Amino acid sequence: MITTQSQRHCVSHLEAAIDGTKLPAGTIQTLHKGKPLWVRYDLDAVREAVSREDLVEREETMWRYRELLPVARDENIVSLGETMTPLIHCPRLGARLGLRKLFIKDESRLPTGSFKARGMAVAISMAKELGITRVAAPTAGNAGGAMAAYAARAGMESYVFMPSDTPLVNRYEAVLYGAKTFLIDGLINDCGRIVGEGKEPMGWFDMSTLKEPYRIEGKKTMGLELAEQMGWTLPDVILYPTGGGTGLIGMWKAFDELTQIGWLENDNKPRMYACQSSGCAPIVDAFDKGERFADPAKDPHTIASGLRVPVAVGDFMILDAVRESRGKALATDEDKLLDWMREACALEGIALCPEAAACLGVLESALAAGEISHDERIVIFNTGAAQKYIEAMQVEIPTLDHTKPIEWASLG
Numbered sequence: 001m002i003t004t005q006s007q008r009h010c011v012s013h014l015e016a017a018i019d020g021t022k023l024p025a026g027t028i029q030t031l032h033k034g035k036p037l038w039v040r041y042d043l044d045a046v047r048e049a050v051s052r053e054d055l056v057e058r059e060e061t062m063w064r065y066r067e068l069l070p071v072a073r074d075e076n077i078v079s080l081g082e083t084m085t086p087l088i089h090c091p092r093l094g095a096r097l098g099l100r101k102l103f104i105k106d107e108s109r110l111p112t113g114s115f116k117a118r119g120m121a122v123a124i125s126m127a128k129e130l131g132i133t134r135v136a137a138p139t140a141g142n143a144g145g146a147m148a149a150y151a152a153r154a155g156m157e158s159y160v161f162m163p164s165d166t167p168l169v170n171r172y173e174a175v176l177y178g179a180k181t182f183l184i185d186g187l188i189n190d191c192g193r194i195v196g197e198g199k200e201p202m203g204w205f206d207m208s209t210l211k212e213p214y215r216i217e218g219k220k221t222m223g224l225e226l227a228e229q230m231g232w233t234l235p236d237v238i239l240y241p242t243g244g245g246t247g248l249i250g251m252w253k254a255f256d257e258l259t260q261i262g263w264l265e266n267d268n269k270p271r272m273y274a275c276q277s278s279g280c281a282p283i284v285d286a287f288d289k290g291e292r293f294a295d296p297a298k299d300p301h302t303i304a305s306g307l308r309v310p311v312a313v314g315d316f317m318i319l320d321a322v323r324e325s326r327g328k329a330l331a332t333d334e335d336k337l338l339d340w341m342r343e344a345c346a347l348e349g350i351a352l353c354p355e356a357a358a359c360l361g362v363l364e365s366a367l368a369a370g371e372i373s374h375d376e377r378i379v380i381f382n383t384g385a386a387q388k389y390i391e392a393m394q395v396e397i398p399t400l401d402h403t404k405p406i407e408w409a410s411l412g
Protein backbone atom coordinates (compact mmCIF):
# COMPACT_ATOMS: atom_id res chain seq x y z
CA MET A 1 0.00 0.00 0.00
CA ILE A 2 1.33 3.44 -0.88
CA THR A 3 0.67 5.77 2.00
CA THR A 4 0.52 9.48 1.39
CA GLN A 5 1.96 11.95 3.86
CA SER A 6 -1.44 13.35 4.82
CA GLN A 7 -2.63 9.84 5.73
CA ARG A 8 0.38 9.45 7.95
CA HIS A 9 -0.12 12.69 9.87
CA CYS A 10 -2.85 12.09 12.42
CA VAL A 11 -2.30 14.85 15.01
CA SER A 12 -5.59 16.53 15.85
CA HIS A 13 -4.57 19.15 18.44
CA LEU A 14 -2.54 19.88 21.56
CA GLU A 15 -4.15 19.66 24.99
CA ALA A 16 -3.16 21.26 28.28
CA ALA A 17 -2.45 18.51 30.81
CA ILE A 18 -3.67 20.63 33.72
CA ASP A 19 -7.13 21.65 32.48
CA GLY A 20 -7.76 20.06 29.07
CA THR A 21 -7.66 23.36 27.14
CA LYS A 22 -7.30 22.66 23.41
CA LEU A 23 -4.55 24.40 21.46
CA PRO A 24 -3.85 24.23 17.74
CA ALA A 25 -1.22 21.84 16.40
CA GLY A 26 1.25 23.08 13.77
CA THR A 27 2.09 26.22 15.77
CA ILE A 28 4.91 26.84 18.23
CA GLN A 29 3.67 26.01 21.73
CA THR A 30 5.34 25.71 25.11
CA LEU A 31 3.42 25.50 28.40
CA HIS A 32 -0.16 26.34 29.36
CA LYS A 33 -0.60 27.92 32.82
CA GLY A 34 2.99 26.84 33.51
CA LYS A 35 2.18 23.17 32.87
CA PRO A 36 2.93 20.77 29.95
CA LEU A 37 0.88 19.94 26.85
CA TRP A 38 -0.18 16.60 25.41
CA VAL A 39 -0.14 15.91 21.68
CA ARG A 40 -3.49 14.39 20.71
CA TYR A 41 -4.16 12.24 17.64
CA ASP A 42 -7.21 11.31 15.65
CA LEU A 43 -6.89 7.68 16.68
CA ASP A 44 -9.60 6.53 14.25
CA ALA A 45 -7.44 7.96 11.46
CA VAL A 46 -4.41 6.12 12.89
CA ARG A 47 -6.37 2.85 12.92
CA GLU A 48 -7.36 3.37 9.30
CA ALA A 49 -3.89 4.41 8.14
CA VAL A 50 -1.87 1.58 9.65
CA SER A 51 -2.21 -1.90 11.11
CA ARG A 52 0.12 -4.00 13.25
CA GLU A 53 0.83 -6.12 10.18
CA ASP A 54 2.02 -3.09 8.19
CA LEU A 55 4.82 -2.61 10.68
CA VAL A 56 6.50 -5.86 9.68
CA GLU A 57 7.56 -4.25 6.39
CA ARG A 58 9.00 -1.16 8.01
CA GLU A 59 12.56 -0.42 9.09
CA GLU A 60 13.42 -1.25 12.68
CA THR A 61 13.62 2.27 14.04
CA MET A 62 11.29 4.35 16.18
CA TRP A 63 9.93 5.95 12.99
CA ARG A 64 8.04 2.72 12.22
CA TYR A 65 5.29 4.20 14.45
CA ARG A 66 5.07 7.17 12.09
CA GLU A 67 1.29 7.63 12.41
CA LEU A 68 1.61 7.98 16.19
CA LEU A 69 4.32 10.63 15.90
CA PRO A 70 3.73 14.35 15.40
CA VAL A 71 5.97 15.22 12.42
CA ALA A 72 3.77 16.17 9.44
CA ARG A 73 6.26 15.95 6.59
CA ASP A 74 8.83 13.18 6.12
CA GLU A 75 11.49 15.62 4.92
CA ASN A 76 11.50 17.23 8.37
CA ILE A 77 12.53 14.04 10.15
CA VAL A 78 15.95 14.50 11.72
CA SER A 79 17.39 11.06 12.36
CA LEU A 80 20.66 9.45 13.36
CA GLY A 81 19.22 5.94 13.05
CA GLU A 82 17.16 5.43 16.22
CA THR A 83 17.27 1.67 16.20
CA MET A 84 14.76 -0.51 18.07
CA THR A 85 16.54 -1.35 21.30
CA PRO A 86 16.86 -4.97 22.44
CA LEU A 87 14.70 -6.43 25.19
CA ILE A 88 17.19 -8.69 26.90
CA HIS A 89 16.24 -11.59 29.16
CA CYS A 90 18.47 -11.51 32.26
CA PRO A 91 18.68 -15.00 33.81
CA ARG A 92 21.71 -14.38 36.05
CA LEU A 93 20.57 -11.06 37.44
CA GLY A 94 17.11 -12.59 37.72
CA ALA A 95 18.45 -15.53 39.72
CA ARG A 96 20.20 -13.10 42.07
CA LEU A 97 16.75 -11.63 42.82
CA GLY A 98 14.82 -14.90 42.64
CA LEU A 99 13.17 -14.03 39.31
CA ARG A 100 12.77 -15.98 36.10
CA LYS A 101 11.20 -13.31 33.95
CA LEU A 102 13.43 -10.28 34.35
CA PHE A 103 14.16 -8.26 31.21
CA ILE A 104 16.22 -5.14 30.55
CA LYS A 105 15.30 -2.90 27.66
CA ASP A 106 18.70 -1.59 26.69
CA GLU A 107 18.38 2.02 25.62
CA SER A 108 22.14 2.52 25.79
CA ARG A 109 22.31 1.41 22.13
CA LEU A 110 20.72 4.60 20.82
CA PRO A 111 22.63 7.52 19.24
CA THR A 112 24.59 9.40 21.95
CA GLY A 113 24.24 6.37 24.24
CA SER A 114 20.96 7.13 25.96
CA PHE A 115 17.18 7.13 25.59
CA LYS A 116 17.32 10.93 25.33
CA ALA A 117 17.88 10.37 21.61
CA ARG A 118 14.23 9.37 21.19
CA GLY A 119 12.85 12.56 22.67
CA MET A 120 15.33 14.83 20.98
CA ALA A 121 14.91 13.20 17.55
CA VAL A 122 11.22 14.10 17.62
CA ALA A 123 11.63 17.50 19.31
CA ILE A 124 14.33 18.65 16.87
CA SER A 125 12.30 17.31 13.92
CA MET A 126 9.32 19.34 15.12
CA ALA A 127 11.53 22.40 15.70
CA LYS A 128 12.67 22.07 12.08
CA GLU A 129 9.09 21.70 10.88
CA LEU A 130 8.08 24.83 12.79
CA GLY A 131 10.98 26.90 11.40
CA ILE A 132 13.06 27.10 14.58
CA THR A 133 16.79 27.53 13.98
CA ARG A 134 18.23 28.03 17.47
CA VAL A 135 17.54 25.81 20.50
CA ALA A 136 18.64 25.77 24.13
CA ALA A 137 18.25 23.35 27.02
CA PRO A 138 19.26 22.79 30.62
CA THR A 139 20.55 19.27 31.21
CA ALA A 140 21.32 16.90 34.04
CA GLY A 141 23.63 15.12 31.61
CA ASN A 142 22.44 13.06 28.67
CA ALA A 143 19.80 15.40 27.25
CA GLY A 144 22.38 18.07 26.44
CA GLY A 145 24.49 15.72 24.33
CA ALA A 146 21.43 14.35 22.56
CA MET A 147 20.04 17.79 21.78
CA ALA A 148 23.44 18.97 20.55
CA ALA A 149 23.78 15.94 18.25
CA TYR A 150 20.32 16.28 16.71
CA ALA A 151 20.69 20.04 16.37
CA ALA A 152 23.99 19.43 14.54
CA ARG A 153 22.26 16.93 12.28
CA ALA A 154 19.54 19.50 11.52
CA GLY A 155 22.03 22.34 10.98
CA MET A 156 20.67 24.29 13.97
CA GLU A 157 22.50 26.30 16.56
CA SER A 158 22.34 24.88 20.08
CA TYR A 159 23.07 26.13 23.60
CA VAL A 160 23.47 23.77 26.55
CA PHE A 161 23.55 24.72 30.25
CA MET A 162 24.56 22.12 32.83
CA PRO A 163 25.56 21.95 36.50
CA SER A 164 29.35 22.24 36.83
CA ASP A 165 29.55 18.73 38.34
CA THR A 166 27.78 17.03 35.41
CA PRO A 167 29.64 13.84 34.33
CA LEU A 168 32.68 14.64 32.17
CA VAL A 169 31.51 12.68 29.14
CA ASN A 170 28.25 14.64 29.08
CA ARG A 171 30.18 17.91 29.19
CA TYR A 172 32.52 16.96 26.37
CA GLU A 173 29.96 15.34 24.11
CA ALA A 174 27.83 18.51 24.03
CA VAL A 175 30.91 20.52 23.02
CA LEU A 176 31.93 17.92 20.42
CA TYR A 177 28.52 18.07 18.78
CA GLY A 178 28.98 21.80 18.41
CA ALA A 179 26.75 23.14 21.17
CA LYS A 180 27.74 26.35 22.90
CA THR A 181 28.11 24.72 26.30
CA PHE A 182 28.13 26.39 29.71
CA LEU A 183 28.74 25.08 33.22
CA ILE A 184 26.57 26.57 35.95
CA ASP A 185 27.45 26.54 39.61
CA GLY A 186 23.98 25.32 40.58
CA LEU A 187 21.35 22.68 39.88
CA ILE A 188 19.39 21.80 36.74
CA ASN A 189 16.54 24.14 37.74
CA ASP A 190 19.05 27.02 37.93
CA CYS A 191 20.14 26.10 34.39
CA GLY A 192 16.46 25.99 33.39
CA ARG A 193 15.91 29.50 34.70
CA ILE A 194 18.80 30.78 32.56
CA VAL A 195 17.34 29.11 29.47
CA GLY A 196 13.95 30.70 30.23
CA GLU A 197 15.42 34.14 30.78
CA GLY A 198 17.50 33.93 27.62
CA LYS A 199 14.52 33.25 25.33
CA GLU A 200 13.89 36.91 24.46
CA PRO A 201 17.43 38.27 24.23
CA MET A 202 18.87 35.18 22.52
CA GLY A 203 15.88 34.19 20.38
CA TRP A 204 16.26 30.51 21.14
CA PHE A 205 13.53 27.93 21.61
CA ASP A 206 13.39 26.34 25.08
CA MET A 207 13.79 22.55 24.71
CA SER A 208 13.61 21.83 28.46
CA THR A 209 11.97 18.57 29.50
CA LEU A 210 8.19 18.92 29.10
CA LYS A 211 8.37 22.66 28.32
CA GLU A 212 7.82 21.74 24.69
CA PRO A 213 5.27 19.05 23.75
CA TYR A 214 7.29 16.68 21.57
CA ARG A 215 10.01 15.04 23.66
CA ILE A 216 7.27 12.96 25.33
CA GLU A 217 6.17 11.74 21.92
CA GLY A 218 9.67 10.47 21.17
CA LYS A 219 9.94 8.76 24.55
CA LYS A 220 6.52 7.24 23.97
CA THR A 221 8.14 4.97 21.39
CA MET A 222 9.79 3.04 24.26
CA GLY A 223 6.31 1.84 25.19
CA LEU A 224 5.23 1.17 21.60
CA GLU A 225 8.36 -0.84 20.95
CA LEU A 226 8.05 -2.80 24.18
CA ALA A 227 4.48 -3.79 23.32
CA GLU A 228 5.50 -4.91 19.84
CA GLN A 229 8.49 -6.87 21.19
CA MET A 230 6.21 -8.64 23.69
CA GLY A 231 3.78 -9.71 20.97
CA TRP A 232 1.38 -6.81 21.67
CA THR A 233 1.11 -7.65 25.35
CA LEU A 234 2.62 -5.70 28.22
CA PRO A 235 4.70 -6.82 31.21
CA ASP A 236 3.28 -7.00 34.75
CA VAL A 237 5.71 -4.42 36.09
CA ILE A 238 7.87 -1.67 34.58
CA LEU A 239 10.60 -0.07 36.66
CA TYR A 240 11.70 3.25 35.26
CA PRO A 241 14.42 5.61 36.58
CA THR A 242 12.55 8.86 37.07
CA GLY A 243 14.00 12.36 36.94
CA GLY A 244 11.79 14.70 34.92
CA GLY A 245 9.57 11.70 34.21
CA THR A 246 9.12 12.11 30.46
CA GLY A 247 9.80 8.45 29.76
CA LEU A 248 7.30 7.15 32.29
CA ILE A 249 4.63 9.62 31.22
CA GLY A 250 5.31 8.89 27.56
CA MET A 251 5.05 5.12 28.00
CA TRP A 252 1.78 5.38 29.89
CA LYS A 253 0.44 7.54 27.06
CA ALA A 254 1.66 4.93 24.56
CA PHE A 255 -0.26 2.17 26.35
CA ASP A 256 -3.41 4.28 26.32
CA GLU A 257 -3.11 5.02 22.60
CA LEU A 258 -2.42 1.35 21.82
CA THR A 259 -5.53 0.38 23.79
CA GLN A 260 -7.63 2.92 21.91
CA ILE A 261 -6.48 1.75 18.49
CA GLY A 262 -7.07 -1.84 19.54
CA TRP A 263 -3.54 -3.16 19.03
CA LEU A 264 -3.09 -4.84 22.42
CA GLU A 265 -3.98 -8.51 22.86
CA ASN A 266 -5.53 -7.95 26.29
CA ASP A 267 -6.33 -5.22 28.82
CA ASN A 268 -3.45 -5.99 31.19
CA LYS A 269 -1.42 -2.87 31.83
CA PRO A 270 1.83 -2.84 33.80
CA ARG A 271 2.21 -1.39 37.27
CA MET A 272 4.55 1.54 36.74
CA TYR A 273 7.30 2.01 39.34
CA ALA A 274 8.91 5.46 39.36
CA CYS A 275 12.38 4.75 40.75
CA GLN A 276 14.51 7.45 42.38
CA SER A 277 17.57 7.67 44.65
CA SER A 278 17.36 8.51 48.36
CA GLY A 279 19.63 11.45 47.43
CA CYS A 280 16.86 13.09 45.37
CA ALA A 281 13.36 11.69 45.68
CA PRO A 282 10.73 14.45 45.33
CA ILE A 283 8.28 12.22 43.47
CA VAL A 284 8.56 9.49 46.10
CA ASP A 285 7.91 12.05 48.86
CA ALA A 286 4.81 13.35 47.08
CA PHE A 287 3.60 9.79 46.44
CA ASP A 288 4.00 8.89 50.12
CA LYS A 289 2.13 12.00 51.21
CA GLY A 290 -0.69 11.34 48.75
CA GLU A 291 0.02 14.66 46.99
CA ARG A 292 -0.39 15.37 43.27
CA PHE A 293 2.34 18.02 43.16
CA ALA A 294 5.84 17.55 44.58
CA ASP A 295 7.84 19.85 46.85
CA PRO A 296 11.36 20.65 45.62
CA ALA A 297 13.96 18.15 46.87
CA LYS A 298 16.34 19.64 49.42
CA ASP A 299 20.10 19.18 48.94
CA PRO A 300 19.71 16.87 45.93
CA HIS A 301 22.73 14.63 45.35
CA THR A 302 23.23 11.36 43.50
CA ILE A 303 25.78 9.74 41.21
CA ALA A 304 22.81 8.99 38.94
CA SER A 305 22.98 12.47 37.43
CA GLY A 306 19.80 11.96 35.38
CA LEU A 307 17.85 11.55 38.62
CA ARG A 308 19.13 14.79 40.12
CA VAL A 309 15.99 16.71 39.24
CA PRO A 310 14.73 18.52 42.34
CA VAL A 311 11.68 20.01 40.59
CA ALA A 312 9.82 18.17 37.83
CA VAL A 313 7.44 20.36 35.82
CA GLY A 314 5.37 17.25 35.00
CA ASP A 315 5.23 15.97 38.62
CA PHE A 316 1.43 15.56 38.54
CA MET A 317 1.62 13.68 35.23
CA ILE A 318 4.13 11.20 36.70
CA LEU A 319 2.11 10.74 39.88
CA ASP A 320 -1.18 10.37 37.98
CA ALA A 321 0.33 7.66 35.76
CA VAL A 322 1.90 5.79 38.68
CA ARG A 323 -1.35 5.83 40.68
CA GLU A 324 -3.56 4.97 37.72
CA SER A 325 -1.34 1.97 37.01
CA ARG A 326 -1.50 0.84 40.69
CA GLY A 327 2.28 1.15 40.78
CA LYS A 328 4.46 3.07 43.22
CA ALA A 329 7.15 5.69 43.52
CA LEU A 330 10.05 4.25 45.51
CA ALA A 331 13.62 5.32 46.24
CA THR A 332 16.67 3.14 46.66
CA ASP A 333 19.55 3.90 48.94
CA GLU A 334 22.05 6.17 47.17
CA ASP A 335 24.91 4.14 48.67
CA LYS A 336 23.71 1.02 46.86
CA LEU A 337 23.66 2.43 43.31
CA LEU A 338 27.25 1.68 42.44
CA ASP A 339 27.03 -1.90 43.75
CA TRP A 340 23.91 -2.60 41.69
CA MET A 341 25.49 -1.02 38.62
CA ARG A 342 28.59 -3.20 38.95
CA GLU A 343 26.61 -6.31 39.71
CA ALA A 344 24.31 -5.93 36.70
CA CYS A 345 27.20 -5.14 34.35
CA ALA A 346 29.23 -8.12 35.59
CA LEU A 347 26.33 -10.59 35.69
CA GLU A 348 24.78 -9.79 32.32
CA GLY A 349 27.35 -7.85 30.27
CA ILE A 350 24.85 -5.01 29.87
CA ALA A 351 26.26 -1.48 30.25
CA LEU A 352 23.85 -0.52 33.02
CA CYS A 353 23.86 3.14 34.07
CA PRO A 354 23.50 4.27 37.70
CA GLU A 355 19.99 5.58 37.00
CA ALA A 356 18.84 2.07 36.04
CA ALA A 357 20.71 0.72 39.07
CA ALA A 358 18.12 2.58 41.15
CA CYS A 359 15.47 0.32 39.59
CA LEU A 360 17.30 -2.78 40.80
CA GLY A 361 17.42 -1.45 44.35
CA VAL A 362 13.71 -0.64 44.20
CA LEU A 363 12.96 -4.06 42.73
CA GLU A 364 14.82 -5.80 45.56
CA SER A 365 12.85 -3.94 48.22
CA ALA A 366 9.49 -4.31 46.44
CA LEU A 367 10.10 -8.07 46.18
CA ALA A 368 11.00 -8.23 49.88
CA ALA A 369 7.82 -6.31 50.74
CA GLY A 370 5.75 -8.72 48.62
CA GLU A 371 4.51 -5.91 46.35
CA ILE A 372 6.05 -7.54 43.30
CA SER A 373 5.88 -11.31 43.10
CA HIS A 374 8.60 -13.61 41.87
CA ASP A 375 6.68 -15.04 38.92
CA GLU A 376 5.80 -11.69 37.31
CA ARG A 377 7.14 -10.39 33.99
CA ILE A 378 9.34 -7.46 34.92
CA VAL A 379 11.02 -4.90 32.65
CA ILE A 380 13.70 -2.44 33.71
CA PHE A 381 14.73 0.40 31.41
CA ASN A 382 18.47 0.86 31.09
CA THR A 383 18.21 4.48 30.01
CA GLY A 384 21.88 5.14 29.35
CA ALA A 385 25.31 3.61 28.83
CA ALA A 386 27.53 2.86 31.83
CA GLN A 387 30.53 4.15 29.84
CA LYS A 388 29.25 7.71 30.21
CA TYR A 389 29.82 7.66 34.00
CA ILE A 390 33.57 7.28 34.31
CA GLU A 391 33.82 9.30 37.53
CA ALA A 392 31.18 7.20 39.25
CA MET A 393 32.83 3.88 38.40
CA GLN A 394 35.77 4.38 40.78
CA VAL A 395 37.33 1.04 39.90
CA GLU A 396 40.87 0.17 40.82
CA ILE A 397 42.75 -2.02 38.36
CA PRO A 398 45.89 -3.80 39.59
CA THR A 399 49.11 -3.22 37.63
CA LEU A 400 51.36 -6.14 36.70
CA ASP A 401 55.10 -5.75 36.24
CA HIS A 402 55.77 -7.48 32.91
CA THR A 403 59.51 -7.74 33.61
CA LYS A 404 58.95 -10.06 36.60
CA PRO A 405 57.52 -13.57 36.77
CA ILE A 406 53.76 -13.48 37.30
CA GLU A 407 52.32 -15.21 40.35
CA TRP A 408 49.38 -16.84 38.60
CA ALA A 409 47.61 -17.83 41.80
CA SER A 410 47.38 -14.16 42.80
CA LEU A 411 45.25 -13.29 39.74
CA GLY A 412 42.20 -14.78 41.46
Ligand SMILES: Cc1ncc(COP(=O)(O)O)c(C=O)c1O
Pocket residue numbers: 114140141142143209241242243244245246247248305306307353355356383384
Ligand atom coordinates in the same frame (compact mmCIF):
# COMPACT_ATOMS: atom_id res chain seq x y z
C1 LIG B 1 20.32 7.95 31.98
C2 LIG B 1 19.09 8.67 32.44
N1 LIG B 1 18.12 7.97 33.03
C3 LIG B 1 16.97 8.56 33.45
C4 LIG B 1 16.79 9.93 33.34
C5 LIG B 1 15.49 10.53 33.80
O1 LIG B 1 14.65 10.66 32.71
P1 LIG B 1 13.17 11.20 32.72
O2 LIG B 1 13.27 12.66 32.50
O3 LIG B 1 12.46 10.52 31.62
O4 LIG B 1 12.59 10.87 34.06
C6 LIG B 1 17.78 10.71 32.72
C7 LIG B 1 17.59 12.16 32.57
O5 LIG B 1 18.52 12.94 32.45
C8 LIG B 1 18.95 10.07 32.26
O6 LIG B 1 19.93 10.74 31.65
